[in-house]
Amino acid sequence: MENRDLERRVNDAKKLLAEVKQEVGRKIVGQEAMVDGLLMGIIASGHVLVEGVPGLAKTLAVRTLAEALTIDFKRIQFTPDLLPADLTGTMIYRQQTGEFVARKGPVFSNIILADEINRAPAKVQAALLESMAEKQVTIGDNTYKLPNPFFVLATQNPIEQEGTYQLPEAQLDRFVMKLKINYPTAGEELEILKRMGSEKDIAIRSVLNSITIDQLRRAAESITVDERIEKYIVSIVTASRANDQKHLSFARYIEYGASPRATIYLYRCARVKALFEGRTFVLPEDVKGVAYDVLRHRIVLSYEAQAEEMSTDDVIRDILAAVSVP
Known part of the structure; x- marks a missing residue:
């Protein structure tokens, strides 16, 4: 009976994942390995680093996947002048009450797209490290739990290394996977041209939410x-x-x-x-x-x-x- 129940859960999970991939595939041509890796990181309760040259739909893939998930999504463009407070938040003075209150930053979301993460200085990377490792943020004297689920999907460019800050090994180890993205084939690029050349917006249906993600996790844990x-x-x-x-x-x-x-x-x-x-x-x-x-x-x-x-x-x-x- 247990084996039959496990098979049912696994089959249901496979169908649900196929549905997500189908929705993402309406915008993303090819790059199945990247989409699989992103989903794998989410189900494995970890973070994913995506590396590839510009123009390979890294950011678009993460955005599209976020559209297929009914959970909060924030994109943070990492730049050399970014401060830790721009990521985690800071204490602000409220004149009406005469006290300081915490203003939470964009990291308080379910999915964080850390775009070009290697362009952020070491202090910002260290601030992100606490979020990734402990799933919490310290603002002032207080520590705040991040929402559940919480994923960091980061992108980085392997070229144009001038003005970038290489990620330390301690932070790299926090990522479940590092995906390397290659150029599409000629056939895939022709399909990209036909689909995206007109700049027509393609609507993506939400398939997953926090409950179904938890179901996928439990199904994976039962393997x-x-x-x-x-x-x-x-x-x-x-x-x-x-x-x-x-x-x-x-x-x-x-x-x-x-x-x-x-x-x-x-x-x-x-x-x-x-x-x-x-x-x-x-x-x-x-x-x-x-x-x-x-x-x-x-x-x-x-x-x-x-x-x-x-x-x-x-x-x-x-x-x-x-x-x-x-």
């Missing part, structure tokens, strides 16, 4: 993970810390490996991946399917890797090849 899969996940993450294991060919390319937080998110995202496929259990292919997005911003490459033009994805590929599949 079965065999102990062998759990050990496989741990083996992948510990292999990324192989800079002291000289017998591994990729060890010399790694300066610092992934943290235990990577293990947790690899586990959660593998469950969500199985949910996307409509399965009640996790396969090794689910773990492999999310490993790049979960690990690529958590592994710090050595100087030797940079000298040989090895990317983080290259190292993750070597790790997955070296770890035996259950």
Whole structure:
């Protein structure tokens, strides 16, 4: 009876996710991996960093997804002159009562689009870090809880690095996934031209709300993970810390490996991946399917890797090849 109930919940979740993707696909052509990653981050109760050159619909994808969700949405354009108070809020003096009261900033919303996050100075990034890590904000002497659900979907541009502030590893580790977005194919670009060339507004129907998001989370949490899969996940993450294991060919390319937080998110995202496929259990292919997005911003490459033009994805590929599949 429990298995039948689980299958029903998983099938319902799969249909609901397909409905969301269909609505988002009315505006966004291609970029299925980006849409899947954004949804995966939301269901896994985490934050997502999206990286790609300008014009690849990063901001539009987040906006469109927010339209498909009946929850509050705020967009914050990060600039070098932004202050922490512009993000979190500040204390203002109310003349009528003669007291200071908290004026909450735009971070008090369900979905935050942090556009071009690497253009904000370190103080602003630190203010956002508390929101992401603790889901709370301190204004003056008081601490305020952020609304539930709360997601930060951040974008950054890998080019034009002049005048930007590289995100510290501590903040990068707070993101569940880092999605790398590529150019569309010629066929997809032709469809983009036909659909968006006239600047006609395309209405998006709201599909999800805070209740259905919670239902999706519970469905993902009920996905079965065999102990062998759990050990496989741990083996992948510990292999990324192989800079002291000289017998591994990729060890010399790694300066610092992934943290235990990577293990947790690899586990959660593998469950969500199985949910996307409509399965009640996790396969090794689910773990492999999310490993790049979960690990690529958590592994710090050595100087030797940079000298040989090895990317983080290259190292993750070597790790997955070296770890035996259950």
